[in-house]
Amino acid sequence: MFEFLRSYVIYFALLSGIIGLISLHKLPDTKAKSLVILIWFSILIEIVGYYFTYWTGLLNYYVYNFYMLISISAYILIIRSLLPKRNNKISAMLFLILFVFSFFLNLLFFEKDMNNSFIYSFAVGVLVVMILSCLYLVEIFNSDKILNFKKSVFFWYILGILVFHVPFLPFMLAIKWFLVKQDESIFSLVLFILNFLTHSCFIIGFLWSEKKYNY
Template sequence: MFEFLRSYIIYLALLSGSIGLISMHKLPGKKAKFLVILIWFSALIEFVGYYFTYWTGLLNYYVYNFYMFVSFSAYILLLRSLLLKINYRLTAVYFLILFMLSFFLNIMYFKEDPNRSFTYSFAIGVVLVLILSCLYLVEIFNSDKILNFKRSVFFWYILGILVFHVPFTPFMLAINWFLIKQDDSVFSLVLFILNILAHSCYIIGFLWSEKKYNY
């Protein structure tokens, strides 16, 4: 019934990506512009993922596992660049190594049939990003930035990441651990709603942020 919704996710990415381009004048540094690149990259992945089976005859897990590896690595590096304390930044480096290790172990575990979702690597990535995001928020709330944190595009982007990934993780694990039959209609509906929430955060960040808080 709701299977068609998944094909509309790319339009959400195109919308937030376009608003990001329009808001480029408020994104002064490479770090801020990197957010727009990540959104457009997600739009490209949605496009390729949608047609991958048609083009190759293979399931599109290859595409989304690659996207997971790139996106979570990018999230961790972004959070590392935002953190101020040396020990927090070192923690981010360790987390990046841990995530990459989990991903390659997943590849080894499924080497006979790699065309499947790397659920465990996804879950590990979410936990690591969640921890680093909490450290980032702690630094904000313990500094003068607390007065204007809503004016930072980084705050809204990280909020968008969490709004999507934190609820989606138990949904994926439930399918994997409890062998719940995946209903494509329910899966597409959940995916679409979470993408609406995430891209809404990105759009708010681009529209509400101010240049002086986006360095």
């Protein structure tokens, strides 16, 4: 019934990506501009993922596993760059190594090839991003940045990441561990809602943020 909704997800990304380009003047350095790059990278992945099976005859798990590795690694590095404390920066790098290691461990011992969903690596990545996001939020709320945190594009971007990944992880684990049948209609509906909320956060960040708080 809702299977068609999945095809509309890319339009949310296109909208936030276009608004991101329009807002580039408020994104002063490479770190801030990388948020827009990641959105357009996700658009490219959606396009390639859509046509991948048609082009190769293979399932598009290859595309989305690659995207998961790159995107979560990028999230970790972005959050690391926002953490002022040296110990937290070191922890972020160790978490990045852990995530990358879990990806290849998943490949070698669990799924055996890339043509499956790397749910265990995804779980590790989401937990790492959650922990680092909490460190980021704690540092904000314990500093004078709390007065203007809503004017930072990074706050809204990280919130968008959490809005998508935190609910999506238990949904995928339920399918994997409890053998819940993956209903394409429900799956598409969940993706549609989470992408709507995520890109809404991105758009708010681009529109509400101010340049001086985006360093």
